Amino acid sequence: MTDQNKSRYRPGKGKGPGSFRKGSGKPAPRRPGLPPEGPVQLYGLHTVEAAFANKDRKRLKLFATENAQRRLEERGVKIDVPIEQMMPRALDRMVTKDAVHQGMILETDPLPAYGPEHLKGARLILALDQVTDPHNVGAILRSAVALGADAVVTTERHAPEEGPVLAKSASGALDMIKHVRVKNMARFVAEMRDQMFGCIALDSDGPASLEDTPFTDKTVLVLGSEGKGVRHGVREACDLLARLDMPGEIRSLNVSNAAVLSLYVARMKMGL
Numbered sequence: 001m002t003d004q005n006k007s008r009y010r011p012g013k014g015k016g017p018g019s020f021r022k023g024s025g026k027p028a029p030r031r032p033g034l035p036p037e038g039p040v041q042l043y044g045l046h047t048v049e050a051a052f053a054n055k056d057r058k059r060l061k062l063f064a065t066e067n068a069q070r071r072l073e074e075r076g077v078k079i080d081v082p083i084e085q086m087m088p089r090a091l092d093r094m095v096t097k098d099a100v101h102q103g104m105i106l107e108t109d110p111l112p113a114y115g116p117e118h119l120k121g122a123r124l125i126l127a128l129d130q131v132t133d134p135h136n137v138g139a140i141l142r143s144a145v146a147l148g149a150d151a152v153v154t155t156e157r158h159a160p161e162e163g164p165v166l167a168k169s170a171s172g173a174l175d176m177i178k179h180v181r182v183k184n185m186a187r188f189v190a191e192m193r194d195q196m197f198g199c200i201a202l203d204s205d206g207p208a209s210l211e212d213t214p215f216t217d218k219t220v221l222v223l224g225s226e227g228k229g230v231r232h233g234v235r236e237a238c239d240l241l242a243r244l245d246m247p248g249e250i251r252s253l254n255v256s257n258a259a260v261l262s263l264y265v266a267r268m269k270m271g272l
Contacts, residue, residue, distance in 0.1 A: 040110050041094065042167045043101035045071065050172030051106055052077045057175055058109040063091060068103030081106075095164065110162050114151075114180045116188060122150035123217065124266055125192070129185050129224045129234050131255055134160035138169020139256040144177055147263040148272060151178040153220075155185050185222075189237040192220050199238040201230045202262060206243035210262060213242040215269040221262050226255050 039060055042051050049072065051057050059081045064072070066085055073079065091101050119125065126149050131137055137152075137160050144152050159181070160166050167174045182188040189199045198216035202223050206213075222238060224230035235241060244253065244261055253261070266272075 039107045040162055040167075041105050041107055041164050043091075043095060043099060043105045043164055044168050044171070045102045045104065046172040047167050047170070047174070048072065048104050048106045049075060049077055050175040051108060051167075052079070054111075054175035056112055060107045060109065063094065063105040063107070065091070065103040072104065099164065100168070111174070111179070114178050116180060116182065116191060118178055118180060119151055123219070124149045124263070124270065124272065125151050125153060125197070125220045126259060126263060127153040127185065127188070127220055127222045128155075128159065128255075128259075129222060129230050130155055130158040130228070131223065131225050132158055132160060134163065134166040135169045136254070136256045138166045138171075138174070140259045141166075141170040141173040141177060141179065143256065143260045143263060145173040147260070147267060149177065149263055151180050153180045153182060153185075153188065156181045156183050185231075186233040186237040189220065189222065189234060193237070193239065198240070200240045200242050201235045201238040202244065202258060203230060203235060203241045204243055206241035208242055209245045210242040210265045211269075213240055213269075215266065217270070219266055219270060221259075221266055223255055223259055223262065226252075 042048055045068075048062075051059065052072075061081050062069070062079060062083045063086050064083060065088060069079070069083060069085065088103060091103065091105055094105055095101055126140065126144050128137065128140065131140070131154065137154065141152055154160075162174070162179075193199055195218075196216070197218045197220050198214075199220045199222060200210070200213060200215075202210070202221065222230055222234060224234070230238075244258060246253075
């Protein structure tokens with residue numbers, strides 16, 4: 001296969017260095033690197049079901065239609081908070097337009113602030129360097145759970161905060177995997193290398209395909225934003241650069257799709 005026929009993950013050329021207030025439908029003020037202020041509202045069947053199953057999630061109150069409450073109970077969900085039965089239109093007013101709440105909104109506290117100290121025993125970690133779109137990060141969280149990753153790491157700044165859009169996009173995965181936030185991604189990568197992790201950054205100019213890249217027993221995969229890719233300092237902190245090659249004519253992949261493929265290849269290479 002010639003180079004002209006290869007399609008690569010191209011988040012960037014690699015050349016250079018919220019939550020919602022109840023009833024308002026407006027995002028709460030952004031507090032970079034910190035949990036959202038006040039309660040978080042989670043909606044949708046899978047999201048709410050996973051929140052009830054997460055021992056780290058402090059739940060406050062469930063707003064639900066009678067049918068939605070019955071549906072949760074039929075799925076074995078133990079509802080351990082006060083319930084306020086509401087009509088669908090009243091629930092509509094609690095969320096943004098076009099939000100698919102499926103008749104239920106769970107008010108909770110934000111999840112605890114997980115850090116690198118919560119990664120003991122991990123073998124496969126996915127790190128996102130300034131990926132900002134909550135839909136992408138939510139989809140990546142879901143894929144990470146499906147493919148057996150141990151954690152997803154994002155930066156404190158230039159990354160989506162916990163909130164209904166991220167949680168809904170993750171379809172329950174936000175409460176099923178450690179979402180670790182770090183102040184400095186390059187420093188985090190360096191710390192993981194000190195702990196004997198092999199750190200591989202995905203870059204369109206990587207010298208070898210991910211399939212041909214050597215993996216260690218413990219691995220951190222680093223993906224960057226679709227605009228700039230993995231930043232220079234973070235790439236420099238990694239052991240290796242690798243690219244994703246595909247036979248089709250499309251020359252780029254959405255970062256969430258690249259994450260799925262990268263995790264799949266990593267599992268095969270690591271024998272997980």
